[in-house]
Amino acid sequence: MSDVHAESAENHHASRKFLTFLVDAVSYAVHIRHVVEIIGMQHITPLPGAPPHIRGVINLRGAVIPVMDLHARFGLPPFAYNDRTCIVVVEVDHIKEGLIVDTVSEVLDMPLSNVESTPEMGRDPGTTLVEVIGKVGDEVRLILDIRRVLGIAPAPVRAAA
């Protein structure tokens, strides 16, 4: 790897930039390095036999990628898609997947000092998928562990609250 590359990768990492979005009025965040692009809602082909939180697949310029509904993934009741609904396309470990979110908020810079690991918060799927909590002023952003969300890494078993 060339020096330029290494440096930019380092900056990238150190920058701790996060894309934040809303799911059921809660603000979540994913690290910007996992985000490929954000696209509007489009026709989703149901994927026969897939688990319920996988809404289906989309044709993203010739690539077929699955799309996950985060409401369903977090165990929330289904919601009606509207014109603010977006698909956040993420990539990790060479797996690309779309995440359906209520709306995309902003890209935030959260320095390392402003994040803390999650306390024991119970077994609600929405929280076992959270990696750390970021603080911006008085507000918090729940930073998702994208591997767990996609089911690449198993969610940890927490003791019942």
Added chain:
Amino acid sequence: MFETESEIDDPELLELLGEFLQEAREGIAEVEPVLLDLERSGAQNTVEVANRAFRFFHSLKGTAAFLGLEHVCRVTHAAESLLGRYRDGSSGPLGVAEVQLMLNAVDVIRIMLDQVEIDRTDAGTATAVDRLVTRLTAAVEQSGVKPPPVAVFSPPPALEEEAAGPAAAPMSPPPAPAHPIDEHDEPATAANRSQGTNQASSLRVDVGKLDQLMNLVGELIIAETMVTRSPDVQGVGFTGFQKSSLHLRRVTRALQDVAMSLRMVPIGATFRKMMRLVRDVSARLDKKVALHIEGEDTEVDKTVAEQISDPLVHLLRNALDHGIEMPDARAASGKPPEATLRLTAAHRAGEVWITVEDDGRGLNRERILAKGIERGLVDPDRGELSDSEVFDLLFQPGFSTAAAVTELSGRGVGLDVVRKNVESMRGRVEVTTRPGQGTTFIIRIPLTLAIFDGMIVRVGEVLYTIPLRSMRESIRPDRRALVQLPDGAELIRVRQRHFPVLRLHRMHGVPGAVEDPCLGILLMVEDGDQTACILVDEVMGQQQTVVKGLPAGVNTGAGITGCTIMGNGEISFIVDVGSMLAATRARPTAVAVA
């Protein structure tokens, strides 16, 4: 120039090293069957065999010396010295002992090549080489006839010996080791000459580029469909446009055929690798086996030629270990003590059929069935199972009837892996057997892996593509032809025969599909000896289908093996009829209830 015992790191030499490894392996693939053949058929043209083997070792030695691979040089040189005794026939014919030594040399070289590939030096192989060289040298001395000038082999460095000029042409480091160095002192055999012309008119191409070409052809076909079937031009009836699109279609099809043919290689090389396996395994088992290979020229996709190797090894080992009896047992049942193992390949109706056939004891239906019940794979209360259902048990994970776990097989890993490998090539495995007379495994793989003709059908919101080769007919059923069984299974009568009705939407949980078979269409599909009718809402038409893999990390319903993007950008799922029928059979209740 020589950097003995040190790694090769010069980029140019590294490139040469890559070529060297490839050529050496090709050389082994060529020379090993010749040696095995000699060992089997005895002394017919031992001089020619000796010559061919000699040329192999000699050209290997040349390049190895150039690359500073000292130990490779030593082995090849010793082997060459021994073969030198037999090239003019003056030491008599090449015997079994010498052939065995040559095979040992080939084995050692093979190991060295692997090591060189990783370490870029052959330094770690010294001990094995020492042992082999000693044996080869001893054989040279025993070969009786007065040794030619270089026969005395002083162990270590290869370099001095090279300088001393061994038996054949003086070793001049070839400027481009890509070419065999010593044709001049050999009478050009027919094989040689044809090889010469091949070299002139063929070209080595990076496989990555071929894959890229195939992908582009796939994209081109999608683009062509997008243009010619664009909704903008539908029903307008421009004759000129239609003519040109027909022309475009013809050209893309021709291009597709050519691109596809570039990836085709004869299966012979894969088959020849099996010769050694059969020899070694049968020797270890003390069984007498003659391997007959047919259809070596049958061309298959390169991926198939590579991926078929493991399944073949499994099937052959199984046949040798379980299928074929010991010679005395064979004689007792009136069979020739030497068993026949047939490995054949042929093209049949858009498929490649690869068969492994033995004339051993055959499969024991009762024992397999009993084992299946014991393992809980078969419901003991179920009625009579068909032969294919019983033999299908063999392909279940962990299934083995072998009484003892032998070194070779019987651990129950094998046939399920065979099936998985073959299915990954969109193929299937069938087995037939006759008690006491033998077993035949047939591997059927579609000729082309990447593009096929498919029928697009709609079920609810979902589009499926069914390979045309699996389809028989489409039926608009009459209500009187439908039969419902007490257990919920449905049958349809077609020309006095009854076929099961499969509801894709229930298997895959697709909402909004037609429930009443009389309002939809039944597609009769066939796989092997199984036929069923799939209920779909609508048939959309036929289309060249470019296979795309399913996205990673997501589970799909049974029988879906890939997807494809259609001309209008929609996604359709490819159904493999064989695995879908297998899945329904495995869980009959799930289909009826879910």
